[in-house]
Amino acid sequence: xxxxxCISHVPDTTSKINFTEGDTKFDTNGVQFVINxxxxxxxxxxxxxxxxxxxxxxxxxxxxxxxxxxLRKALAIxxxxxxxxxxxxxxxxFVAKQxxxxxxxxxxxxxIAGRESIDYNGGMVPGxxxxxxxxxxxNTCINLEVDGTNAKATREIDGGKETVSTNLPxxxxxxxxxxxxxxxxxxxxxGIMQAxxxxxxxxxPTGDNGATNSVxxxxxxxxxxxxxxxxDNIDELVSLLHNEAKVI
Amino acid sequence: MSxxxxxxxxxxxxxxxxLEVASYxxxxxxxxxxxxxxxxxxxxxxxxxxxxxxxxxxxxxxEQLKSFNAKAYADVIKQAAEKEEAKVVVVSSSADSKYLAxxxxxxxxxxxxxxxxxxxxSTSPFTVKRTAxxxxxxxxxxxxxxxxxxxxxxxxFGLVENSASASSExxxxxxxxxxxxxxxxxxxxxxxxxxDAEIVVxxxxxxxxxxxxxxxxxxxxxxxxxxxxxxxxxxxxxxPHSEHVGQTGKPVAxxxxxxxxxxxxxxxxxxxxxxxxxxxxxxxxxxPFFKAADYGVVGDAFEVVPxxxxxxxxxxxxxx
Ligand SMILES: Cc1cc2nc3c(=O)[nH]c(=O)nc-3n(C[C@H](O)[C@H](O)[C@H](O)COP(=O)(O)OP(=O)(O)OC[C@H]3O[C@@H](n4cnc5c(N)ncnc54)[C@H](O)[C@@H]3O)c2cc1C
Numbered sequence: 134x135x136x137x138x139c140i141s142h143v144p145d146t147t148s149k150i151n152f153t154e155g156d157t158k159f160d161t162n163g164v165q166f167v168i169n170x171x172x173x174x175x176x177x178x179x180x181x182x183x184x185x186x187x188x189x190x191x192x193x194x195x196x197x198x199x200x201x202x203x204l205r206k207a208l209a210i211x212x213x214x215x216x217x218x219x220x221x222x223x224x225x226x227f228v229a230k231q232x233x234x235x236x237x238x239x240x241x242x243x244x245i246a247g248r249e250s251i252d253y254n255g256g257m258v259p260g261x262x263x264x265x266x267x268x269x270x271x272n273t274c275i276n277l278e279v280d281g282t283n284a285k286a287t288r289e290i291d292g293g294k295e296t297v298s299t300n301l302p303x304x305x306x307x308x309x310x311x312x313x314x315x316x317x318x319x320x321x322x323x324g325i326m327q328a329x330x331x332x333x334x335x336x337x338p339t340g341d342n343g344a345t346n347s348v349x350x351x352x353x354x355x356x357x358x359x360x361x362x363x364x365d366n367i368d369e370l371v372s373l374l375h376n377e378a379k380v381i
Numbered sequence: 382m383s384x385x386x387x388x389x390x391x392x393x394x395x396x397x398x399x400l401e402v403a404s405y406x407x408x409x410x411x412x413x414x415x416x417x418x419x420x421x422x423x424x425x426x427x428x429x430x431x432x433x434x435x436x437x438x439x440x441x442x443x444e445q446l447k448s449f450n451a452k453a454y455a456d457v458i459k460q461a462a463e464k465e466e467a468k469v470v471v472v473s474s475s476a477d478s479k480y481l482a483x484x485x486x487x488x489x490x491x492x493x494x495x496x497x498x499x500x501x502x503s504t505s506p507f508t509v510k511r512t513a514x515x516x517x518x519x520x521x522x523x524x525x526x527x528x529x530x531x532x533x534x535x536x537x538f539g540l541v542e543n544s545a546s547a548s549s550e551x552x553x554x555x556x557x558x559x560x561x562x563x564x565x566x567x568x569x570x571x572x573x574x575x576x577d578a579e580i581v582v583x584x585x586x587x588x589x590x591x592x593x594x595x596x597x598x599x600x601x602x603x604x605x606x607x608x609x610x611x612x613x614x615x616x617x618x619x620x621p622h623s624e625h626v627g628q629t630g631k632p633v634a635x636x637x638x639x640x641x642x643x644x645x646x647x648x649x650x651x652x653x654x655x656x657x658x659x660x661x662x663x664x665x666x667x668x669p670f671f672k673a674a675d676y677g678v679v680g681d682a683f684e685v686v687p688x689x690x691x692x693x694x695x696x697x698x699x700x701x
Contacts, residue, residue, distance in 0.1 A: 144514075146628055146629075146647065146648045146651070147647050147648075150514045150517040150518050152518070159514075170628070170629045171629070224492075225483075225493065226486070226492065226493070229483075229487075251514075251515055251628055251629075252513065252514055253513050253514075253520070254495065254496055254512065254513055254514070254515060255493075255495055256479055256483075256495050257482070257483040257486065257493050257495060258483075259483070260451075260480065260481075260482070260483025260484050260486075260487075261483040261484075261486060261487050261493075263483075263484065264483065264484045264486075264487035264488065265487055269560045269561055270451065270452070270480075270484065270561070271561060272451070272476075272479065272480040273476055273479075273480070275622070285564070288480075289476065289623060290476050290477070290566075290568065291475055291476045291477070291574045291575075291576040291577065292568050292569060292570075292572065292574035292575075292576070292577075293566065293567050293568030293569060293623065294566075294567050294568075294623065295563055295564075295565065295566040295567065295568075296563070296564045296565045296566075296567075297561050297562060297563050297564060298561075298562050298564050299560060299561040299562065300560070308629070309622065309625070309629055309630070310622055313616070314612075314616045315616070343492075344486075344491070344492030344493070344524065344525065344526045345492045345493075345494060345522050345523065345524050345525065345526075346522065346523040346524075346525060347520055347521070347522055347523075348508065348521045348522065348523050349520075349521040350513070350518050350519065350520055350521075351510075351518065351519040351520075351521070352517075352518055352519075353516070353517075353518070353519065353654075356672070356673065357675075359661070359671050359672070359674045359675065359676065359677045360675065360676050360677070361676075361677050361678070361679065362676060362677070362678050363678075364678060364679070364680035364681075364684065364685060364688075367678070367685065367688045367689050367692050368692055370660070370676060370678065370689065370692075371689075371692045371693060371696050373676055374637065374658070374660070374676070375696065378637070378657075378658045378675065378676070380579075380580070380636045380637040380657070380658045381580070381604065381637065381693075381696075
């Protein structure tokens, strides 16, 4: 089985979110970048397929040279090779079109993407990729097993979960549950050394356009101070929630 | 040329988000000077859509569509959009809509904006405001495609009353192969889901252990709320993963979010910040949650929560 894992290069979850150039660009100053958490769960599940079912695992990112350390980290975790599509990831449609080309050219059977990236939160790339390549698609996937060309997946639904069966080629939008938090791997020294020798191929983008254009960012208004209610006066809390906030 | 809105139902009943997206579609239609067509799949009574500005309902009754299938539903919506020559298609942010919408976007050649929180700021260029960076920022996005697909963020636009009398028309689309088949569903039918809940009661590591969740469930029960938890609580196995909320868990956009024994780490807050009113109960006055909350009680959950339950019961009895 040939697996492609999509890796989004995102600001660490604790990053301060600021913008520059008249609020049109994300300010990367002092920001640490990491593998998108949803993608990391997927990558770790891919390692399981590699170890248990002899799958090959390639990681891919659409982005500039600054994303290479993130791809190297994925190689250090255990991916066999990496591909970087050398382009600014304009929007979800653009990224999905680039990935579709990579998937088709490489003949991948399974693509593991994250259900959304934690920066732009588009949540559209996996589904679009599936539609563009005529692959089957399971979103918010929390468990995946593959046997030959048959796949069994569990997906989170509002209020519960459902188990589905489908076939390869398959694209999933993954999240925590694909593996447990405790199964995530921190690259060790050997992995980091090996990652330096592994192939990281840079390819040029197709001429496709995106469909949307980010024009400006805004930060939410500052919050007012919290109203404290004393432990001995919980009546007041009930009354505030009823009369002032009008939520009960 | 009308605006098409997909109004979701569950067992024949419209979900709350269906009325919210209908309200949103009406705002877009007004801005464009056109009408609203809703697509309803196996819904019992569509007349309520008229209260929220829908002019026409395309009614699909089809046994094959009894349970959700993203590919088939996306295809049915596409056929409706083409029939109506819709330039704008509106869906919600439910798990099902987020699943089908990217497929629909590709088949309609549409640009797709997710997590949209307001009516379009402008229709030429078509510009919408959406959340990004997990609620830490808003992004203004221009959509340049001929057809636009908008995913409205839950509980952001609200329900708007707009009396129209929706006409209803049977619609019989062709149904494609499913490709992904449901084997089993595991869903608590007696509980409010985090996605649909007006109120969410959430517990953190400060509650010490799973044996202490009785009072959380009781509080949720009194309020008709859904229960949720912080990430470590689900990682420790105190509560199911499906209750984990935050940046790497489920998003919450309720009217009221009550955080009990939760410190308010940035990743937790990011996922629940879209909630309108936040209450924190925590022993530590320095806990970061107090900076994000509207109301707070500095105190021991094991004292405060039982009192709160008691007071709420009295309040309910008086206001019944
Ligand atoms: C990549 C990444 C993603 C993450 N994603 C998420 C996410 O999606 N959701 C999430 O929740 N976390 C997430 N986290 C974890 C987050 O950083 C915090 O560790 C977590 O939210 C803390 O959970 P907590 O508040 O329950 O526990 P703690 O931080 O341990 O807080 C417990 C709180 O309980 C209070 N307390 C103790 N006893 C009592 C009592 N008797 N009564 C009242 N209060 C009491 C304490 O004062 C304390 O403030 C993520 C972390 C990372 C690195």
